[in-house]
Amino acid sequence: MDTAYIGKSRKRVDGVKKVTGSATYAGEFKPEGLVHGYVVNSTIANGKIVAIHTGKAKMIDGVLDIFTHENLPDDVRQNVDYTDPLSPPGHPFRPLYNDQVLYNGQPIALVVAESFELARYAAGLVEVEYLAEECTTDIKKNMGNATTEGVEDTAPDRGNAELAYANAAVRIDVEYSQPRHYHNPMEPHVSIAEWNAKTQSFKIYDKVQGVNSSQEYICGIFNLDTENVQILSPFVGGGFGSGLRPQYQLFLAAMAARELQRPVKVSLTRRQMFSFGHRPACIQQLQMGASKEGKLKSIIHKAYGETSKFEKYNETIVDWSGMMYQCENVKLEYRLIPVNVYTPMDMRAPGGATGMFALECAMDELAIKTNIDPLEFRLLNYADKDQNEDKPFSSKELRECYRQAASHFGWFNRHTNTQIKDDSILVGYGMATGCWEAMQQKSSAKAVLTSSGKLVVSSSTADIGTGTYTVMSQIAGDTLGIAMEEITFQLGDTSLPKAPIEGGSWTVSSVGSAVKAVCNHLKKQLIDLAKVNVDEDLDHVDYDEVSCTDGTLIFPNGTLVNISTLLVTAGLDSIEAENALEPEERQEQYSSYAHSCVMVEVHVDKDLGMITVPRVTSAIAGGRIINPKTAESQILGAITWGIGMALEEEGMIDDRSGRIMNANLAEYHMAVHADVQQLNVLFIEEHDDIVNPLGAKGLGEIGIVGVASAIANAVFDATGKRVRNLPITLDKLLE
Ligand code: MOS
Numbered sequence: 001m002d003t004a005y006i007g008k009s010r011k012r013v014d015g016v017k018k019v020t021g022s023a024t025y026a027g028e029f030k031p032e033g034l035v036h037g038y039v040v041n042s043t044i045a046n047g048k049i050v051a052i053h054t055g056k057a058k059m060i061d062g063v064l065d066i067f068t069h070e071n072l073p074d075d076v077r078q079n080v081d082y083t084d085p086l087s088p089p090g091h092p093f094r095p096l097y098n099d100q101v102l103y104n105g106q107p108i109a110l111v112v113a114e115s116f117e118l119a120r121y122a123a124g125l126v127e128v129e130y131l132a133e134e135c136t137t138d139i140k141k142n143m144g145n146a147t148t149e150g151v152e153d154t155a156p157d158r159g160n161a162e163l164a165y166a167n168a169a170v171r172i173d174v175e176y177s178q179p180r181h182y183h184n185p186m187e188p189h190v191s192i193a194e195w196n197a198k199t200q201s202f203k204i205y206d207k208v209q210g211v212n213s214s215q216e217y218i219c220g221i222f223n224l225d226t227e228n229v230q231i232l233s234p235f236v237g238g239g240f241g242s243g244l245r246p247q248y249q250l251f252l253a254a255m256a257a258r259e260l261q262r263p264v265k266v267s268l269t270r271r272q273m274f275s276f277g278h279r280p281a282c283i284q285q286l287q288m289g290a291s292k293e294g295k296l297k298s299i300i301h302k303a304y305g306e307t308s309k310f311e312k313y314n315e316t317i318v319d320w321s322g323m324m325y326q327c328e329n330v331k332l333e334y335r336l337i338p339v340n341v342y343t344p345m346d347m348r349a350p351g352g353a354t355g356m357f358a359l360e361c362a363m364d365e366l367a368i369k370t371n372i373d374p375l376e377f378r379l380l381n382y383a384d385k386d387q388n389e390d391k392p393f394s395s396k397e398l399r400e401c402y403r404q405a406a407s408h409f410g411w412f413n414r415h416t417n418t419q420i421k422d423d424s425i426l427v428g429y430g431m432a433t434g435c436w437e438a439m440q441q442k443s444s445a446k447a448v449l450t451s452s453g454k455l456v457v458s459s460s461t462a463d464i465g466t467g468t469y470t471v472m473s474q475i476a477g478d479t480l481g482i483a484m485e486e487i488t489f490q491l492g493d494t495s496l497p498k499a500p501i502e503g504g505s506w507t508v509s510s511v512g513s514a515v516k517a518v519c520n521h522l523k524k525q526l527i528d529l530a531k532v533n534v535d536e537d538l539d540h541v542d543y544d545e546v547s548c549t550d551g552t553l554i555f556p557n558g559t560l561v562n563i564s565t566l567l568v569t570a571g572l573d574s575i576e577a578e579n580a581l582e583p584e585e586r587q588e589q590y591s592s593y594a595h596s597c598v599m600v601e602v603h604v605d606k607d608l609g610m611i612t613v614p615r616v617t618s619a620i621a622g623g624r625i626i627n628p629k630t631a632e633s634q635i636l637g638a639i640t641w642g643i644g645m646a647l648e649e650e651g652m653i654d655d656r657s658g659r660i661m662n663a664n665l666a667e668y669h670m671a672v673h674a675d676v677q678q679l680n681v682l683f684i685e686e687h688d689d690i691v692n693p694l695g696a697k698g699l700g701e702i703g704i705v706g707v708a709s710a711i712a713n714a715v716f717d718a719t720g721k722r723v724r725n726l727p728i729t730l731d732k733l734l735e
Contacts, residue, residue: 642707
């Protein structure tokens with residue numbers, strides 16, 4: 001058996017469980033005596049609750065209790081720490097804290113009953129009287145309230161961007177906007193909380209992208225030590241950022257479970273999935289100048305992002321414009337506009353998908369105005385160093401992305417080569433660059449190897465559908481030369497060694513590197529055992545000279561040592577190791593990013609304005625690809641989201657009430673199977689031994705960045721119409 005797994009396509013190790021329904025998701029556990037909570041949400045966006053009438057609901061047989069701000073337990077109200085590891089500056093939202101309403105859809109009561117249906121029915125009988133105040137949710141109308149308070153610094157300005165802009169031969173001055181986007185994972189948020197009064201401890205099943213973050217949140221609110229709060233999340237039906245911060249159903253389930261001394265489940269409905277964080281609406285202004293020869297002279301990028309009235313949610317939107325291209329004069333500005341909504345949240349390449357949308361559309365506009373091919377224009381301004389930090393890249397194969405994408409897509413003969421002969425169809429082509437930072441976070445892992453040859457590796461990380469179970473097994477198997485069938489990877493449990501939340505595309509680089517390191521510890525232990533138990537001649541062998549394959553250690557002198565036999569000979573049932581791994585200091589001297597080149601073809605119906613995307617090519621330089629199969633799935637999914645971002649996704653809020661009008665999957669449009677045609681993913685070879693011990697940059701987010709811009713650019717190419725406010729719907733083409 002070949003146990004060299006890294007770089008090879010493997011099916012998901014949890015695939016059979018998932019398709020046969022035996023993978024148990026957070027909401028599917030059934031502790032004995034489980035009861036159900038149903039959330040009542042506010043129908044105003046700003047004001048006060050004058051009264052909540054719960055009498056009728058309480059009379060329903062099977063209703064156990066109704067929690068509101070009026071009967072919230074005192075200790076819970078007094079604890080002020082509702083933060084989680086991702087809390088932005090401000091005051092985190094505290095469910096049922098008082099009579100104030102901060103946004104439309106705010107949870108204001110929890111009805112707990114013997115069944116979900118009863119709880120839902122009773123929730124419908126709860127009557128609420130409000131004193132509504134005026135609300136405002138439209139950032140465009142509130143540009144005057146843009147603030148730098150609580151806003152993180154952007155990358156530094158350089159040169160004199162205003163002067164260079166004024167003197168540039170070719171200039172553009174454009175404004176882009178995008179609406180709110182909602183994450184919409186297939187599995188809605190759900191928590192099942194069990195309270196043990198004797199030990200004063202919680203056991204909670206939670207749909208979340210990081211169990212440790214839910215643990216920290218619950219510990220803060222209920223004033224408990226981490227030993228007394230166990231969070232479990234073995235399978236997650238999609239996150240896209242929605243599970244990075246703990247949500248209100250977690251608090252409500254835990255609070256009710258403790259008060260009622262019964263296990264309580266609170267799951268959100270699809271509509272309620274629109275009642276918390278979202279990708280913020282954003283307005284971006286770009287002034288860019290170039291020479292006649294197509295050299296960038298000036299970039300001025302200003303972004304205005306939406307936030308709530310209680311927290312200052314920050315994204316990195318404008319820094320990309322300072323980093324991506326060679327340009328001596330750059331000015332960056334980022335401001336927040338607080339409105340009456342829940343605090344926005346990270347979603348699918350937060351900041352990057354947004355900032356690069358505007359930058360890459362603006363690059364297209366400037367290229368066309370300069371009369372240079374958009375791809376040539378980018379090559380003319382290619383940055384071999386990180387322009388913001390003046391640091392070298394640990395690796396950057398973006399040129400090769402451009403080259404291979406162009407050749408695969410047929411970029412340079414695109415207009416002469418079209419197959420479309422139908423006069424009612426306008427054909428267009430567009431391209432864009434994508435970019436996402438390759439990050440690594442401190443991460444721990446544990447490995448136990450038994451004399452029967454079984455390896456169990458564990459870490460409290462998550463698998464939100466990305467393939468964590470699979471790639472971690474590959475990394476462990478590869479490092480120790482053990483067949484994947486003999487390996488179990490455990491995750492999603494706070495009792496396991498601590499890992500960061502699964503976000504930022506850093507799970508492989510962080511947890512994967514920790515898994516590799518801990519397996520290397522085991523390998524060393526095995527080599528030491530072999531030196532004592534097998535052959536003293538092996539004493540002088542360096543650890544690095546020994547390879548592992550097929551359950552066997554191979555020494556440089558040709559000695560083969562079977563791992564199981566070795567443990568039996570040494571009289572050991574098992575060996576184990578645990579470690580925590582942090583990024584190396586030398587990484588600081590470099591900038592590390594994954595890059596992509598996206599090229600798309602669009603067809604636009606001349607009379608109806610309908611847009612389809614028959615073809616997308618995405619060439620990705622993301623370092624080493626651990627599993628091409630799961631890697632390709634990540635990018636296919638991300639391109640699909642990019643199509644939705646460009647053409648469909650739009651959270652619509654009625655500005656008079658602050659109420660979301662399309663809080664369902666029928667009216668909140670997103671790209672589905674029928675919107676997707678030919679998607680081609682190319683992985684570009686990229687060697688990087690600086691970025692982390694695996695050389696893998698992470699692929700969770702790079703796939704969406706640039707897609708919306710490439711589509712917008714292609715729509716312009718087809719129609720001559722530049723739509724700068726997403727989504728590009730047919731009405732905007734026909735107007
Ligand atoms: Mo991602 S938005 O970091 O889950």
